[in-house]
Amino acid sequence: MSFTLAIVGRPNVGKSTLFNRLVGKRLALVDDQPGVTRDLREGAAKLGDLRFTVIDTAGLEDATDESLPGRMRKLTERAVDMADVCLFMIDARVGVTPTDEVLADILRKRSDYVLLAANKAEGNAAEAGVLEAYALGLGEPLRLSAEHGEGMPELYAMLQPLADEFEKRAEADAPETEVDVGEEDPDAPRAITAAKPLQIAVVGRPNAGKSTLINKILGEDRLLTGPEAGITRDAISVQTEWDGVHMRIFDTAGMRKKAKVQEKLEKLSVSDGLRAVKFAEVVVVLLDAAIPFESQDLRIADLAEREGRAVVIAVNKWDTEDDKQDKLKMLKEEFERLLPQLRGAPLVTVSAKTGRGLDRLQAAIVKAHTVWNRRVTTAQLNRWLAAMLEQHPPPAPQGKRIKLRYMTQVKTRPPGFVVMCSHPDKMPDSYKRYLVNGLREDFDMPGTPIRLTLRGQGDKNPYKGRRERNAGALKKHLGKGRG
Secondary structure: OOOEEEEEEOOOOOHHHHHHHHHOOOOOOOOOOOOOOOOOEEEEEEEOOEEEEEEEOOOOOOOOOOOHHHHHHHHHHHHHHHOOEEEEEEEOOOOOOHHHHHHHHHHHHHOOOEEEEEEOOOOHHHHHHHHHHHHHOOOOOEEOEOOOOEOHHHHHHHHHHHHHHHHHHHHHHOOOOOEEOOOOOOOOOOOOOOOOOEEEEEEOOOOOOHHHHHHHHHOOOOOOOOOOOOOOOOOEEEEEEEOOEEEEEEEOOOOOOHHHOOOHHHHHHHHHHHHHHHOOOEEEEEEEOOOOOOHHHHHHHHHHHHOOOEEEEEEEOHHHOOOHHHHHHHHHHHHHHHOHHHOOOOEEEOOOOOOOOHHHHHHHHHHHHHHHOOOOOHHHHHHHHHHHHHHOOOOOHHHOOOOEEEEEEEEEOOOEEEEEEOOHHHOOHHHHHHHHHHHHHHOOOOOOOOEEEEEEOOOOOOOOOHHHHHHHHHHHHHHHHHO
């Protein structure tokens, strides 16, 4: 999905009807009665060759209190903040109302890209309302009939250049991963600069202290914090220079267990956090010292490893712990047991409140990034492979000896290796783990994801068929002699 489009407007202007048309299904309930939609609904939209995420929102009303309309308005304002583009709908048959004018003013302040659509614009009765829409100061209104599908080509023409812009921006922000390497570039990782900073995502459960930690790193209260869980709703990125290293840090919404994610907005927030992991080079999984390594923490760390990102585990609120030595020993044992796929990843204790341990956290992030870029020459790898085979030969399933002939590194970010061997499909996972753990230990690659691929090379035995070839040569020679 290249971008997110939020459909906003007063109640009963046709937002859900357009949402259903864009997703191609009747997902949102539609009725003539206003105020049917109360929460946020997300869907995968298709419009021509465009693929994007569309959000159906509750009808915006001019209410700011804690009443139901007021709470619905707050949800919709959050969706506006999270969306890349807002499509502001008015009812062309009713014309521009005072509430429309208030909402247009809100959107001008809160959204970078606002498109104006006059819905129910079929027929002569809508002409006056379309003309009134110009007075909102949001550009030329798009004439739509969501119910009859009119105006879709024009909507496509408005969204297509924005989609290209967001795609270019995403490509610029996305880190280089799965980088092919050769013998000529033995160890040169990409230099970290202000233009291409080291990208970090801080992830974890709600109220672990992610925003507080980032504020302490920045040295200012840039992000909203508080004792309530779940204040941060969307992934916010801030750029800074931390002890001389240029970094872009993504603060993400707290990720709870799926069964507990009831509110539609929180579902969007979680998907936004997962997207931030994909934009990161190093993922900092922030745990609460009081309740570390809950199942959701493990899922988050496993997701980062599967995405091929370097991982640092940070245990926050360390200032509240009394028996620090025993607690640290227990944490390390639990980490080793619960996350064997991240064996050796740095585990750092910090206090976002006091700032203690932040120097160690910064050093761990930089080292994790260096390891993620690690390059090993083919000569080193094959000497190492010979020693590993001598120490522990591969098994012989069904009596067939698996021969490992040759090894090379083909990628970095994260490190990726290929081993040429016979019968790759018969190699047990336990032996692959033996090789991966050996790579971690012998080439100083703790914690980083390592990709190991086995490839068949055919039978390269130079002596195979030698007897037949010799017999054929002798026969040919004797035949010449008789002539």
